[in-house]
Amino acid sequence: RRPVILLALVLAALLAAMAAKSLLVQPPALRATNNAGQFDATRAKERLAYVLGDQWPHPSDTAASDLVRARLIAQLQQIGLTPIVRDQLACNELYKQRGVSCARVRNVIALLGPPTGKALLLNAHYDSTPVGPGAGDDGIGVATLLEVGSILRIQTPKRPVILLFNEGEELGLIGARAFMSDPHSRNVDSIVNLEARGVRGPVNMFETSRPNGAPVTLFAAAVRNPIANSLSTDVYRLMPNYTDVNSFSERRWLTLNLAPIGNETRYHSAGDDIGALDLATVQHMGDQTLALAQSLANGAAPQAGSDRIFMDIAGRTLIHLPLIAGAALMAGLLMAFAVVVLRRGGLLLGAGTVIGAVILATALSWLLLAAIGAIRHGMFWRAEPLWTHLTVSAATIFATVLLLSSLGAKLDRTRLRPVYWFVFLAVGAGIGLVAPGGIVFFIFPPLLLLAGIIASRWWQPAERVGAAAAIVFLYLTWGAMLGLLEELLNGGPMWIFAPLGSLLILPVMIEARPLIVAAGRRTGALLAGLPVLAGAATMLAVPAYSADRQQRFGIQHVSDVSGGKAWWSILNDAAPLPSAFHGQWKRGELPFSERPRWLSPAPVDPVASAPDIQLVGQTAAGSERTITLRLVANGNERIDLVAPPDTRIRSAGTAGFVRPISGDDGKFSVSCFGRSCDGATIQLTIGQLKPVPFIILGGRQPLPGSATELLVARPAFARPQYNRDETIAFRTRRL
Structure with a gap:
């Protein structure tokens, strides 16, 4: 017994x-009071609430983004800094994918410390996805940089510090690519990048420059409550995910990348709002960023060393040794x-x-x-x-x-x-x-x-x-x-x-x-x-979904203007649709996407209009040809050119930002988002002389009136995630 x-x-x-x-890995409890020169999470979150305003999605080159940027500039001026705005139409490759993405981006830059010398770059992006307000991704980074910037301004660092609030990360790291052509980027030798994949929990250091000896040693010495391990950093390198660090990595700066990952169900959705952002998480990011910034801004960046392996012990200390x-x-x-x-x-x-x-x-x-x-x-x-x-x-x-x-x-x-x-x-x-x-x-x-x-x-x-x-x-x-x-x-x-x-x-x-x-x-x-x-x-x-952790559920109306067909498309977690969703629903794929979804015939939208392209010029050299196109938005907010997997597109982009296309498999894509895409010119270099069939698709909001029944029938604890509710129209063209 x-x-x-x-x-x-x-x-x-x-x-x-x-x-x-x-x-074992909870962030330290929120401090009731903060000493002078200590990161204040409550004040940081209040600043973010002001910047986000009514919390509308604010992707790059939209009216909502203009308002967010204006409030961000006001906050920088309030803490005594003089922001610089760089306005560029830029493109960047989609890392680990076969694609290039373009947008007009306005990077906001603020400078601290002496005017000359090697600089520390503190980077976050202020744009959101088209789906949600981005309080976590990457509002937490914006809030952190504003608070850290206000502290460093008083402490007068010995080295230059650049606060970069970039735009266009969500569309393909476009703001980061644009900054690479900025004169201030030439003096950078180290970067702390702030990201998010959630709204709570500890802030992880999940990526470093290679070899990692210098950043790991610095991180271990500077940060009091570290959450990091070398297994995660190695596995992250093997994953298809990417952040601004991918663009910056070619400069070989000393790099530390930080992000929280708690409750991904709110990530890239309307649930990524101020109310969900945990103050303890904000404090954990702020404490780490401030400690790293103070260390890097008051001494030379450590020299690259050999690779090290490392792990934290329940978030209390970091042990590390040579690989x-x-x-x-x-x-x-x-x-x-x-x-x-x-x-x-x-x-x-x-x-x-x-x-x-x-x-x-x-x-x-x-x-x-x-x-x-x-x-x-x-x-x-x-x-x-x-x-x-x-x-x-x-x-x-x-x-x-x-x-x-x-x-x-x-x-x-x-x-x-x-x-x-x-x-x-x-x-x-x-x-x-x-x-x-x-x-x-x-x-x-x-x-x-x-x-x-x-x-x-x-x-x-x-x-x-x-x-x-x-x-x-x-x-x-x-x-x-x-x-x-x-x-x-x-x-x-x-x-x-x-x-x-x-x-x-x-x-x-x-x-x-x-x-x-x-x-x-x-x-x-x-x-x-x-x-x-x-x-x-x-x-x-137990219930499958809740108010806090909702089901992915995006509704799209898709029109093939060339073929005169239309579909309803539901992007969810493959769960059966509610009985109120009448129609002939089947799992399937659309011509421009291999992602499985629920599809049903839909009434044709009489005002649906796909974007188009105009051929501006074409030159050939051997088996390659370079095509210059003008985009015609026809009222769409985004334009995608999609080509078959066997198409040999070598590069694509706009003047000054023609980027190589890499990736081992999948369809080729060239994308543009925002108001400035209408009339923009895109250059493509294709490694074949025979015509290439392109699908040209566009997306816009809102859904047509015929979607009202579906919107009403959407489950209570369900919302779009990763993909917004959208009206999509496409056509085919051969180039």
Whole structure:
């Protein structure tokens, strides 16, 4: 009876710990008062509220953006700075995609410190997406720069400091590209970039210049509550995401990129508003930015060093060491644990137990989520993701109990323990081949255990103490990282947290193996299985969406003016549409996009007008030809030229900003947004002489009157995200 009770307590404590991971990485509490020269988050947010005004979306080159910029300039003047406005029609390549985007942008620049010398650039963008007001993305950056600028102006930095409020980031980093041609950019040697993918939670340092030795050392010395790790920075480099840093990277400035990621459900939506922006998050960004700015503005930028691996410990401190030292330590630990495992025996059976538990946990989680997804379509976890994460953790615990009480029943802890940590190290080495920075998570816990194993020669309990220390350290580091990853991957796949979470769960359950054996296989399975059933029932019962965490749901009216057809297009999370959405709805794709969506025939909009192009000139050189086009908006706010994947478009842009087109696959696109696109000239260089079929599409607001029924029927907790409600019209042209 006693082992059963103890096992139940261990399982409950483990589930509670898995639920509490995110508490490890909360930003420091908001200060009640601030000392002179300290960042004031409340004042920063008040400034932002003034700048955003009525909180309308304000993408580049719109009337709403003009108003935001005027209020931003007024704030800069109020704190004693003299802003400069640069007005340019510019273009930039879409990094990691086959495209170029253009817009008229007005960058706002304010200068601090001495007039000469190498400068620090503090950068944020003040434009929003067409979908929401952008209080987080990137209003938090604007608020931070205004407050930091007001402090630095009084402190008189020793080096020049440039505050850049750029426009056009959301359209393709256009403002950043325009700044690269600004005379002030020639003196920059370091940059702190401020971004956001959410409205709350800690502010992460997620990107550095390479090699990262100098920025990481600076960050560790300057920032008091760091949230950063080299696995995240390496993985970010492999993702299709990009920020202004991508444009700046060719200058090889010392770079630190900061952003919060809490509650992505409000990101790029109307929910990204002032009310949702957490003051503790604003303070965390402000404290870090001010500390980094003071360090960089009062001394030369550190010289580039070798690459380092690093991670924070529950947001309290940052540990870092040279990558080469970490790799050597990893190799040494692998050899040491190989020796321990071979001496104690049980490698095959132990590895089978450990790996089998991971595989079974992943399979169970996938099957469970698939079964619930068959009943509840879409992102059914969006409102209450905690219950899904807990259920996945419970399924992982259940799988581990099954394997430990069956395949691993013949092995005691002294043999299972080193086998697990040997497999753990092997996983870390494998991750290191793709993302070298990831090995930092896999070094220190085994090192603590190895110290315990060695010390057990003189003090027998030392190995168990070392194992406990390894688990606690792993929880404070890998557990904290998982808490952040759950926010980052809130769109799924949720089963991925089974193998990731098993790295935390397995060592705990191995230490609890005597209780599992004493309780018996059936009792252990029952105790571990009940939370899985309870979690599944909860997942079926809790609402999928809420006022805070709403469903993605964008409505578009799409017209093919060449073919005389029209469709309703619904962009959501693939959940079935409400019954009030009458029509012949099917999942499908539009001619200009490969993104799946709900489609239904729609009445033709009599006033729908697609944009067009006028051929201005054409020259040929060998197998290449350069075409100059004039854009005709026909009332559209955005214009996209889309070409097939086999089209060989080499470059595109406007005068002074013709950019190369890269990317390995996908359709080619050339885009322009804003009032100045009408009549703008675009130059294309195409690597073929045969005609190219282009789809020329435009988008504008509002929706036609025939959309009223759909707008009324849209669910209460649903709103556009990433894509606005929009009237789209397109035609085809051959060039």
